[in-house]
Amino acid sequence: MGKQEAFVLRALEERDVRFVRLWFTDVLGSLKSVSIAPAELEGAFEEGIGFDGSAIEGFARVHEADMLAKPDASTFQILPWRGETPATARMFCDIHLPDGTPSYADPRYVLKRAMGKAAEAGFSYYTHPEVEFYVFKGKPEKGGRPVPVDDSGYFDHTAQGGSQDFRREVITMLEGMGISVEFSHHEGGPGQQEIDLRYADALSTADNIMTFRTVVREVALSQGKWASFMPKPYTDQPGSGMHTHVSLFEGDENAFYEAGAQYQLSGTGRAFIAGVLQHSAEIAAVTNQWVNSYKRLAAGDEAPNHICWGRNNRSALLRVPMYKPNKSGSARVEHRGLDSGGNPYLAFALILAAGLKGVEEGYELPPETEDDVWSLSERERKALGIPSLPRNLDEAIRTMENSDLAAETLGEHVFDFFLRNKRREWQDYRTQVTQFEIDRLMSIL
Known part of the structure; x- marks a missing residue:
């Protein structure tokens, strides 16, 4: 022992x-x-x-x-x-x-296997998630609109605010379990919160996310509230994402950093970004695994729906945060597509595999996108060579079905089961008659 x-x-x-x-x-x-x-x-x-x-x-x-x-x-x-x-x-x-x-079906093993492959190439893999979620006054009634715990907005500070007390109790509990929190604040939607976990190796981060969800729900229930990581609970309010900062290290050195290079970004960093961009559409069914995930992506706001990268561009799928002088260890890539309702083990494994594919095969990084992608027309995006992410779960499934990278990274069993499950979810969804259809069509047809 x-x-x-x-x-x-x-x-x-x-x-x-x-x-x-x-x-x-x-x-x-x-x-x-x-x-x-x-x-x-x-x-x-x-x-x-x-x-x-x-x-x-x-x-x-x-x-x-x-x-x-x-x-x-x-x-x-x-x-x-x-x-x-x-x-x-x-x-x-x-x-x-x-x-x-090890079981071929264990998501934790899928991530361990991907990190083992990175280790063989000399890299360790770190992630830092910014987790968004909504808190409601109680469990929403079926068919009813969820009632948020407040009407506050981004970074709002409200005296005697219930959200502040909620976040404080969650953070105290997380830190009591050894999970470090970097930031917390009110997000843009009513009742919407964000708590950012400190960076750690990707396996620890995925474990921490699973613990985080449990803690958030337990605290909400203890206060007579209801917390949800649903990507898009309101039509007219922002969705909940999980922007995740990713970095590779070689020993104690940040593999994404190169002094004097353009944007201080190394060749490894550039190829990693190119790899994630190249394979983003085929892993979207995992990074955004629910029917509802695509409602968040379609809405715009700060949710990306096109495959491009930029530095200070929050409409891009991947963002390279501006370099901090004397902090080479902070060089990283922010993946803005993830939402907080998926499987972090599988998502982190696929992002790593896509990036490593770019490094191994020397992918060329496409030009940076400086424009607000949401404001461009479809013709303008096409002229700039900016492809779209899948528009719905069905497109994501069809793209993933043909992905050798996804099949190899997940393993045959997980790959097949995941796709079968998602096909069933899409079939169940596409046969539903929604309130939108009733409201729009019942009076005129």
């Missing part, structure tokens, strides 16, 4: 932990949990906890259902909302097959 496992077993006694929750994520990004007694944990470290994989979205077919959840001791944390005595802890798990090999 390793030092980390031994530390966890000691902590169980010292913190009077009575319940240990083992967390993992299904292919669609939903958090799963099984609770075990502390006495069972040593065996779980050594052998894992068996479960029926066929009951989990995308994990296994019935005839290959047996799987093992093996806790990762480095992710041990006390859950603060469960009280201090007796305490409840959690750990993320890696999923294994009965023979001990």
Whole structure:
């Protein structure tokens, strides 16, 4: 048994932990949990906890259902909302097959595998997400308009504001679990919040995002509110994105930085951006995985719907933040397409794979887009060579189906299941009669 496992077993006694929750994520990004007694944990470290994989979205077919959840001791944390005595802890798990090999269906393993490929090329992979979400006064009634907790706007400070108290409790809870927060503020929509997590390696960040969603929902429920990471809950208000800053390091050196180069951007950085741009359409079904995701992208505002890059251009899909003198470590690329409702393990893996493809094959970076892309006509965008992201989930699925990069990165099982699930979602959606159609057509047809 390793030092980390031994530390966890000691902590169980010292913190009077009575319940240990083992967390993992299904292919669609939903958090799963099984609770075990502390006495069972040593065996779980050594052998894992068996479960029926066929009951989990995308994990296994019935005839290959047996799987093992093996806790990762480095992710041990006390859950603060469960009280201090007796305490409840959690750990993320890696999923294994009965023979001990990693499960092909585990999203965490998909990201580990992609990061392993980057490591073989000498790179470590870091991400820093800006997570947006809405908070409502209560769980929205079916068919009704959600009622936001406030009518505030971007960066608003409201005396005795409920949103401030909400964010403060979320951040206190996150930091109590060892998850560092960099910024927080009110976003542009009524009741819309943003909390930015400090940069970390991509696997830790993905784990932190899953914990973040849980903490936000737990705090909301404790206050009689309802939190949602739905990309576009209101037709007439901004959607919720998850702008994510990405960087590669070679040892302690930022691989995206080169002193004296144009924009201080290295050849590696330029090729990485070119790779992400080249493959953005074919990974969009994962970076924006819901029918509703494309309502956010179509709306404009600060949501990109065209494939281009720029520096101080918030209409671009990828943005290179202006270089900070004497801070070479801060050189990075901001992906503005992601929303906060997807599977972070799969999304981060595909962004990395796309960027590395550009580096490996020496992709040329297209010219920077300085114009506000939303204000250009379709003809003007075509003349500038600016392609569009998929306009809906159906287009995204059809593009991903032909992607060798997505199939290789996700693995055959995840790739096939994900596409099957998304096709079913699109079919269910396209047969629905919406309120828009009733309001628009009932009186005239």
